Amino acid sequence: MxxxxxxxxxxxxxxxxxxxxxxxxxxxxxxxxxxxxxxxxxxxxxxxxxxxxxxxxxxxxxxxxxxxxxxxxxxxxxxxxxxxxxxxxxxxxxxxxxxxxxxxxxxxxxxxEPRLPWVDLLTRDGTPMRATGLSQHGDMLVLNPAPGCEYFVSPLEGGKSENLSCTFCLYGLPDQRMKPLGQELFQPRLPEVSLDRIADACHHPETHARHLYLVGGSMLDMDQEGERFVQIARRLHEAGLHERYYIACGTGAIPKRRMQEMKDLGVRGACFNLEVWDPAQFARICPGKAKHVGRDRWIRALEEAAEVFGPADVMSAFVGGAELEGEGAMTDPERALESNLECGEYLIPRGIQPVFSLFWKVTGKTRGEEPVYTLENFLRLNEGLAAIRRRENRPINGNFFCKHCAYMQLEPDYDHVVSPIPEAVRTVD
Ligand code: SF4
Structure with missing residues (x-):
């Protein structure tokens, strides 16, 4: 068969x-x-x-x-x-x-998906557009103007530091990418010239993007992180880009007043990634988030975001399968599935959409090539979450996250089925 x-x-x-x-x-x-x-x-x-x-x-x-x-x-x-x-x-x-x-x-x-012309162009001051921190994922522009994450260098007494980064993270290490962007660790503000270049790049008429997702490495101080994103949102607002794109902030669990400031500047959605639902696994996999914010505060911030941005405009990304790999991992895939469905039962009725991407094996012969979740478990998880969304009448908001940008997740494919389904997309015998 x-x-x-x-x-x-x-x-x-x-x-x-x-x-x-x-x-x-x-x-x-x-x-x-x-x-x-x-x-x-x-x-x-x-x-x-x-x-x-x-x-x-x-x-x-x-x-x-x-x-x-x-x-x-x-x-x-x-x-x-x-x-x-x-x-x-x-x-x-x-x-x-x-x-x-x-x-x-x-x-x-x-x-x-074709290569888009804007990535090969220069901003007005001659900077390649792709060096502004922007990348494109389907019809979503992802803006990462401050990639260095402070959890990699969490301070200890005596001037030392420890690495409390999320165990799956490959992109937050503070490195030379920060220099041309002008990011300084433990400093919230970004150079205005970096933001001008970003505004230039986002203005290009042929981005063919509908969503603009603001992300960055975490700061240890959530209020400072909020200040950084408010600065970015203000520049985008001055440039009128909030009228062209659905802008969402992918920050940490920032204070509610910072969410409100962003909302006032035209930011329409929020996505604070909890990454792992089970409390013990969250502490194991995301030690920086656990130490500097805490799981309860993170969930509370998501609930506050639903109050500020509205119950159709908040998401939290999870890494399906991370809880099953590494020392101290869950040993039972059924338990992992149950835990992730409990996550949906808790968050979806509160106006927060959990969105699951796959965690790829990091050890062994198939590392980087095979997901930890089986195909069957990935579909069981997605069917379960879709059933909760249907029951609660809370579909994924297509202005925030759609079939065009979700090329590694399935949630919009359950909720936004084009009707009728094209004849050619049929089951083969
Ligand atoms: S918060 Fe975690 S996933 Fe995000 S950049 Fe830092 S270490 Fe990586």
């Missing part, structure tokens, strides 16, 4: 595009030269594809760009990974048009 047929039997309450997307996230697609050719124009995967010895080179090369995102006709987006043993293949059918197959059975037509 094909993978999609089996998933259709086991998960009848999951929309077919969500089953297909989950299957692709896990199984990937086989390599085909049409993927190499699409590397000329598609938004590139951040790792080039490497051919194995014996495989036919592409234009004489053994490594080259391949597309990062598949884009289906119902707007389902999915991150593409090339896996040689995948049951899925992609074949070209026309100019920038392709077909996904499982075995030799057609599943759905698609194209790839």
């Amino acid at each position: 094909s993978l999609l047929s089996r998933l259709a039997e086991e998960f009848p309450n999951t929309p077919p595009p969500a089953r297909m997307k989950a299957a692709l996230l896990y199984a990937g697609v086989q390599y085909d030269p049409c993927l190499a050719e699409a590397g000329d124009w598609a938004f590139p995967n951040f790792m080039p594809h490497h051919l194995l010895p014996g495989e036919a080179p592409f234009r004489g090369k053994m490594q080259f760009n391949v597309p990062y995102l598949g884009w289906f006709d119902d707007d389902t987006h999915v991150r593409l990974r090339i896996k040689r043993d995948s049951p899925f293949a992609i074949r070209q059918t026309g100019e920038r048009r392709y077909l996904l197959l499982e075995g030799d059975v057609p599943v759905a037509p698609l194209t790839f």
